Amino acid sequence: MTNAVDELLRTLDLEKLEENLFRGLSPQVGWQRVFGGQVVAQAIVAAQRTVEPDRRIHSLHGYFMRPGDPSVPIIYSADRIRDGGSFTTRRIVALQHGHAIFSLAASFHLREDGLEHQVAMPTVPTPESLPSEAELAEKLIHVAPENVRRYWQRKRAIELRPVDLTHYFSAKKLAPVQYVWFRSSSPLPDDPSIHEAALGYASDMTLLDTSLFPHGRAVFDPKIQVASLDHALWFHRPSRLEDWHLYAQDSPSSSGARGFTRGSIFSRDGRLVASVAQEGLIRLRRE
Numbered sequence: 353m354t355n356a357v358d359e360l361l362r363t364l365d366l367e368k369l370e371e372n373l374f375r376g377l378s379p380q381v382g383w384q385r386v387f388g389g390q391v392v393a394q395a396i397v398a399a400q401r402t403v404e405p406d407r408r409i410h411s412l413h414g415y416f417m418r419p420g421d422p423s424v425p426i427i428y429s430a431d432r433i434r435d436g437g438s439f440t441t442r443r444i445v446a447l448q449h450g451h452a453i454f455s456l457a458a459s460f461h462l463r464e465d466g467l468e469h470q471v472a473m474p475t476v477p478t479p480e481s482l483p484s485e486a487e488l489a490e491k492l493i494h495v496a497p498e499n500v501r502r503y504w505q506r507k508r509a510i511e512l513r514p515v516d517l518t519h520y521f522s523a524k525k526l527a528p529v530q531y532v533w534f535r536s537s538s539p540l541p542d543d544p545s546i547h548e549a550a551l552g553y554a555s556d557m558t559l560l561d562t563s564l565f566p567h568g569r570a571v572f573d574p575k576i577q578v579a580s581l582d583h584a585l586w587f588h589r590p591s592r593l594e595d596w597h598l599y600a601q602d603s604p605s606s607s608g609a610r611g612f613t614r615g616s617i618f619s620r621d622g623r624l625v626a627s628v629a630q631e632g633l634i635r636l637r638r639e
Contacts, residue, residue, distance in 0.1 A: 391453070485508075540593055597619055
């Protein structure tokens with residue numbers, strides 16, 4: 353898996369074209385559009401490179417406006433909105449073919465001590481007790497559609513281990529709740545900015561699928577059109593992504609051809625690392 357992580361690191365290493373202007377490339381993995389988490393992660397990197405290193409990102413809010421074209425570079429334009437005494441605000445716009453495909457507002461904070469509390473991590477099976485991606489692909493090979501098999505057989509920088517596999521083997525209608533363990537498939541550099549960007553990348557994985565659980569559907573279903581519409585991420589505590597993290601997700605509502613999902617990301621030792629919210633398009637295709 354080292355090559356997959358190396359490719360992710362290359363993807364996150366934006367080229368500086370001019371002050372406040374960066375260029376990012378997409379890995380050629382056969383997808384028709386750029387993975388949303390990649391655009392989120394690259395926009396985080398663009399914002400980070402305009403901010404003093406003693407200020408860490410604590411929140412971001414983004415909107416996906418057009419599908420990204422993986423065959424051409426993405427240009428990231430940074431707007432230095434505010435440099436305050438303890439907070440820094442940046443706006444990033446991702447551009448392709450002369451149009452905005454994604455916009456991001458991000459806030460950075462000088463570290464401070466203060467009151468602390470958090471919710472408890474759910475009690476779930478350990479990642480070691482669950483099938484690896486290779487084992488899961490082997491289980492799916494005879495029962496899952498080809499596109500699902502290809503997804504799980506592809507080498508990825510982020511390793512996933514779902515707690516419950518029912519969704520992948522049947523069209524059973526389930527409660528809109530999902531637990532997924534994840535980590536980088538090999539170690540990352542010590543730089544905390546890389547771990548923050550990688551967390552942004554991973555935070556877009558599996559979320560939209562959770563809103564389909566009550567309907568017995570999946571994102572690979574050819575009868576529906578799915579796409580992320582927006583993405584919000586709050587960074588609560590630092591973490592290292594090569595360690596296992598639990599992504600606890602629930603979808604309170606789907607309506608109007610949109611599904612809404614929330615996520616809480618916990619470190620292996622139970623610290624609440626980040627919170628996520630996303631709304632996605634879930635459009636039934638006409639027969």
